[in-house]
Amino acid sequence: MTNKTWNVGIIGLGAIGASHMNHLAKITNTKVAAICDVNANAVEQVGDRLNLPPEKRYSDFQAIIADSEIDFIISGVSNKFHFDILKLAIEYGKPIFSEKPFTRTMEEADELVSLYEKNPIPCMIGFSYRYRPCFQYVKQLVTNGTLGRIRHIAAHYLQEENAPMFNKEYTWRFNKAMAGSGILADIGSHMVDAARFFVGEFTQVSGMMSTFTDRRMDKRTGEYAQVDVDDFTGFQCVLEGGVMGSFYTHKNAIGTRNQFDVTLFGDLGTVRISVERPNEVHLTLRAGENLQLTETVIHLDEKSVKPMLQDFVDYLEQRKSTSVPTIMDGYRNQQVLQAIIDSSEDGVTRSLSF
Structure with a gap:
């Protein structure tokens, strides 16, 4: 082949x-x-x-x-x-x-x-985002135990394009029948995948959702249309091994472009990455008799990571693939999104089992 x-x-x-x-x-x-x-x-x-x-x-x-x-x-x-x-x-x-x-x-x-x-x-x-150099490097840090036992993962994903000053017009993304949910499905789903990629499955989730701008101009009709999806989603969770998680996302963050930041806190150290700087990893460790603190910025070569579609072709050719998010990854992700939505509606923490 x-x-x-x-x-x-x-x-x-x-x-x-x-x-x-x-x-x-x-x-x-x-x-x-x-x-x-x-x-x-x-x-x-x-x-x-x-x-x-x-x-x-x-x-x-x-x-x-x-x-x-x-x-x-x-x-x-x-x-x-x-x-x-x-x-x-x-x-x-x-x-x-x-x-x-x-x-x-x-x-x-x-x-x-x-x-x-x-x-x-x-x-x-x-x-x-699994195919960004910083994501691949952090995955190896976690797998190799460099950070020790992971205790907490925190992430936010922020953009500014939906803020009122920009008068963003009504599109399918603001319609529940078309999109399913708003900011959660759009970019929040990437945070869910990052947590699963680095840590594992969600076991509990508690979510809150809000709509900042409930009407937007539909240029097709020349009239305002009702927005029936979320502009903001925040959720806390428990992941495999008792790892705690805290996440929030919205597109009302003035001054941000594509600010997807992830931090993992382990018993031995902390690592921080940002999609806006995909070839950097900020690693903080304590080690030795005096628990000496070392802070390192690791610069990566983007060519070291296989592109996403190349990985898919290798997958089709039954070659070694690295991080393919399969149909089951999509399904597990959707289960978490639904649990966040359900929890936000009634205020009850949802348990998930796989």
Whole structure:
């Protein structure tokens, strides 16, 4: 299989789809062989740029998934369609990369996993931060016991784009029927994955959610539309081994760009990382007879980490893959998101078991 060229089908030609195509261009044994989008102009423009024949330019995602000449799918569409696309991929036995969150609801997630267990397919869910150099390095620190027993993980994920001064217009992300939840599904799901990646499964969770701006202008109608999802989510939790966790996320943080920071506190030391500085790790340790304090900034080579889509191709080729977030990672993540939502609604801490 190592000599195979993988024919890739892209569903969704927006910014996410363009990013994935740029990454695919760096993988020598892949090529974009078909595209799909409801926007006919986007299909025409991208199809022309890629010199794709008319029969490989789709407007129906079922058709591109059913195309026997397409080896795997990359899906970058709104949350509403994650379930339908993943379901079809399972039914057709088609390997797929799908963006997070896994689904909008637990009902959708449960149905997908039931189908998957009967007909498993290679699947990667887009928890891309696992593939940052700092994440990979910290994973090794934890695995090697450098920090000692982990006692607490803390994270926040902040952006500013939804603050009132920017007059962010109403989009599908502010609609529960389309998105499932707001900031929690959008970027909070990355915090949940980071906790699972570094520590393990959630066992208890207590959440609080709020909507800062409850109406936004819908440019399609020229009227204000009701926002029925969260602008803020915070949650505390217990993870495997009694590790405590504290997390918050919102896009009302003036002066931030993409501030996703994670800190792990262990018996021997503390480590801090920030996605805005993906090649840095701040490590603080105490050791020796006098428990001497050492503070080190470790600078990493980004080339040392395998890119996410390369890891997926290696996974398909049954080569060594490093951190593939599988369909079950998507499912476990969705279970935690639902527990946070449920807890925020009634104030009751939720227990999770796996």
